[in-house]
Amino acid sequence: MAGTMTFAETRQQPSESEARILGVVLRSNGATQPEIARATGLSQQTVSRLVNDLLASGALVQGGKRSSGRRGQPTVELAIAPPFAYSLGIALMTDAMSIALMDFSGRVVGHEYFTMPVMSRKAVFARIDEVRERLLAATPLARERLVGAGIGILGPCLDGKARFNPPRALDEFAMVPIDELFAERLGLPCWAESDGNAAAVGESFLGAGRSFANFVYIYVAAGLGGGIIINNRLLRGSHGNSGEIGRMLPWRNFQIPTLETLLDSLRKAGVELDGLSTMLARFDPEWPGVDEWISRSRDQFSLIASGIAALVDPEAIVFGGRIPPELAAKLLPAIELFDDARREMPRPLPRIIASQTGFDACAVGAAMLPLEQTYYATML
Template identity: 85%
Template sequence: MSTVQIPLATRSPPTESEVRILSTVLRAGECTQPEIVRSTGLSQQTVSRLVNDLLGRGALALGNKRSSGRRGQPTIEITIAPQFAYSLGIALMTDALSVALMDFAGNVVGHEYLAMPVMSRKAVFARLREIRERFFAATPLARDRLLGAGIGILGPCLDGKARFNPPRALDEFAMVPIDELFADELGMPCWVESDGNAAAVGESFLGAGRVYANFVYIYVAAGLGGGIIINNRLLRGSHGNSGEIGRMLPWRNFQIPTLETLVQCLRKEGIETGGVSPMLAAFDPEWPGVDEWITQSRDQFSLIASAIAALVDPEAIVFGGRLPRALADKLLPALELFDDARREMPRPLPRIIASQTTYDACAIGAAMLPLEQTFYATMV
């Protein structure tokens, strides 16, 4: 059995006020102390003291000078210190493994995507160890500053914690505590979320969450899932299954719109891609069959988005997951939010937008899990 190593960076855990400051700076990218005071509600004296403490510990760094446009000394921007800590994000898919190395500022400094014909424990852990060593060779500081690993996996959570019921291709990861399984194999602290929840966390810190504090994330992949962010926090639900978007449509009455159904539409038009991963690698929005998939899917997506707007009333609905941006650009204008448009003042409706993150959404979100669990805050 592997020994789980606790990184130096986590041996002095931040206070609640420090977490608020760090989260504010991460989402803003850079900000001044007065901006931190306004955003956190903390006093100027408290912010000054805690910022200086975090600068001394190496979690924050001084950035550029910013002129206020008035007389006096310019203010100095505060930024996250990228090299303070690192985290690993692992996305377990039915046919692929995606792994990201992220620094403390949310930058992806290493990423590998591997098509996996067999997603067995032996194959996955062997590849993970190889990938981790390649990341360490390219970023030596990460070896001693790795906070841990986050894992995103398909399927519903069974115990509100770490047991999931994924598709058959992930049988060897079903019904077991995923966090303990990976911690034992990798020798580091591990956290796990559904792919949709993980991606929503990543989007909250590094994408649309920098503009919208309340949004619902729709995770489009081989299946259909999602996550809900309320006041910058992930809403997990009683059993960890909030945001299971695909279950809003009874499969007996609707064709669930997924990338698998897109592959089927392409196949009918003579475009043989060999599955979701190869299709995404070569995706062309002008392929015959793409427009047919949009026609088949827009009513279902419109129904889902309209139900979300009515129930949650978010500022935005974000389409992401493994959905190619070129496909999102064609799909989203075709969607409709159902509204009675009563009188001349209809109710406010959320914006429908594409994900603002890059790389693999689940891997990025999974990499955020160790960071938010130890230094930032999204969970409720």
């Protein structure tokens, strides 16, 4: 993170216990004090005191009353106060960029996606300035309550922090501290993560993480990446590259199953498409070439998913990224988790599910980074 004094830094930061409470309320989409106490392990007295502080600060609001099913007064549900803070999420892709404005509850209040003929610094920052002004004009309160910006970018991390080695299309963003570069240009604190890690963070707070504390996210796009969530927190690894799922398959021995190889399959089958963004905008699961791609990709995805199940033992494996929901619906049933099924009680296996964020995965996850780091929790 880099930047000057801004909204987030002028406001008192939550304690670790307060951050845990905020995280429980966000993931639960509303919770009562007894539920918070059970989820955090904090005493009821401590929860009551900290909740009152969070209500006074404006981070939480009281919602409706909920019956406990017992005699006595109903309990009051607590909710995240959406206008308490805002953040920007920026997703840098090889052929496109998307920007999301998110409120404190994780709701995307503004979003723009656009193809980019050239992903140069000049073109990217000019478009960010233009879009940011439009988004903030539409939500004026966000202008004075902007916590910072998160950036999701393709490629492995080089220093465990914010230097990445992206594809050639992003040459001007390679090998430099992305957080410092964007902070200097935007005048905001900035955080950077690989696209898979960023998407996993978003999924943890706003999607599958509401049901599963432990899952692995597979990010399917021009490349193949991912992120690992353990006990509701992102596992970054020693160099920030935990979840580099595409590296599990040696490219000399396997065709890496990506949306680029899907595009090639469609073109060979006669579908006229000028690029990845066009394919995704027009995607039809009945196009010739789709089933062939699934047939050629299912063994690779099965190897990856089975390796994840054996090594990490998560509750779920979540397929997301830029994969169209219609494609995920056809692909996921074809994936096999290898197991010897010994005796009548085989080992428990993770569920394979599609992403539940239902939005631009990398931009949503990137927008969660400033909120997560400032108010909700810290990464492992």
